Amino acid sequence: MSYFDDITVGARRTLGTHHFTxxxxxxxxxxxxxxxxxxxxxxxxxxxxxxxxxxxxxxxACWMKCLVAERTQDAAERTARGEDVPAFGPSPGFKNMxxxxxxxxxxxxxxxxxxxxxxxxxxKPEWGLLMAYNTGTNQHGDLVFDxxxxxxxxxxx
Amino acid sequence: MPSLFFExxxxxxxxxxxxxxxxxxxxxxxxxxxxxxxxxLDKAAGAASMLGALAASGWHACAIMQKLMCxxxxxxxxxxxxxxxxxxxxxxxxxxxxxxxxxxxxLESRTSKSKPDMGLxxxxxxxxxSTGEVASEETLVILFARRNPGARLA
Numbered sequence: 409m410s411y412f413d414d415i416t417v418g419a420r421r422t423l424g425t426h427h428f429t430x431x432x433x434x435x436x437x438x439x440x441x442x443x444x445x446x447x448x449x450x451x452x453x454x455x456x457x458x459x460x461x462x463x464x465x466x467x468x469a470c471w472m473k474c475l476v477a478e479r480t481q482d483a484a485e486r487t488a489r490g491e492d493v494p495a496f497g498p499s500p501g502f503k504n505m506x507x508x509x510x511x512x513x514x515x516x517x518x519x520x521x522x523x524x525x526x527x528x529x530x531x532k533p534e535w536g537l538l539m540a541y542n543t544g545t546n547q548h549g550d551l552v553f554d555x556x557x558x559x560x561x562x563x564x565x
Numbered sequence: 566m567p568s569l570f571f572e573x574x575x576x577x578x579x580x581x582x583x584x585x586x587x588x589x590x591x592x593x594x595x596x597x598x599x600x601x602x603x604x605x606l607d608k609a610a611g612a613a614s615m616l617g618a619l620a621a622s623g624w625h626a627c628a629i630m631q632k633l634m635c636x637x638x639x640x641x642x643x644x645x646x647x648x649x650x651x652x653x654x655x656x657x658x659x660x661x662x663x664x665x666x667x668x669x670x671x672l673e674s675r676t677s678k679s680k681p682d683m684g685l686x687x688x689x690x691x692x693x694x695s696t697g698e699v700a701s702e703e704t705l706v707i708l709f710a711r712r713n714p715g716a717r718l719a
Contacts, residue, residue, distance in 0.1 A: 440628035
């Protein structure tokens with residue numbers, strides 16, 4: 409991750425992929441979203457989904473997993489080049505998350521992020537707010553998930 | 566047979582449900598799987614961050630809201646999934662030992678034009694700490710089947 413000042417609006421990065429197994433879909437759903445179509449194959453077949461589907465929050469959490477993994481690798485490369493690695497701040501939330509198509513067991517989702525807007529923080533002068541458009545696309549090329557994120561990023565001193 | 570249908574979600578109705586104690590072990594476990602940032606994994610890093618102490622991932626807060634909603638009414642309903650969430654605000658960090666409950670407000674209720682056997686309910690969910698402080702706020706739409714969509718034909 410760059411400093412706020414060095415980030416270009418429009419820049420797009422692929423973050424990585426996540427393969428959703430049946431076991432993982434059920435384990436996540438049993439912990440946090442035990443609706444029948446997330447935990448029970450037979451019950452899911454009787455719904456409009458037609459088969460077991462991942463919780464939308466599982467799809468979202470795996471976007472974060474891929475983002476952190478990409479950022480960690482980028483930080484290691486910056487350190488190796490002798491560059492500073494700016495701290496990443498928390499996020500105040502997000503907007504317009506859409507679960508456009510179901511994520512089924514066996515699907516592989518590719519996640520990406522694109523910088524939409526940069527706004528210096530008024531209350532925290534050492535931080536800026538970065539708005540991004542984020543997507544998840546399945547192995548057939550269908551957009552299955554998108555949302556707009558907001559996160560605090562360090563400014564250069 | 567579920568007992569709650571589309572018709573049971575009345576606009577402006579507010580209810581508070583449940584109790585969920587967040588442990589340090591669960592915060593660490595969720596963060597290791599999905600959000601392994603230092604502020605969610607390490608006490609010193611949490612203390613040095615804007616969050617002020619080791620705190621749960623915001624995605625974990627969303628997952629806890631979902632679990633509380635499932636237990637409160639969704640599993641006992643004709644819920645058919647959600648097309649999405651218009652907004653989530655992570656307003657206050659969630660720390661180990663916090664006891665959370667869920668307040669839900671029905672913002673809007675409308676029938677579906679494309680799916681006449683279903684309706685769309687817009688809910689505001691608030692994850693409350695025991696002090697009454699709102700930790701997270703979420704606005705989402707859920708599809709519910711109607712109680713008796715074929716009644717006039719029967």
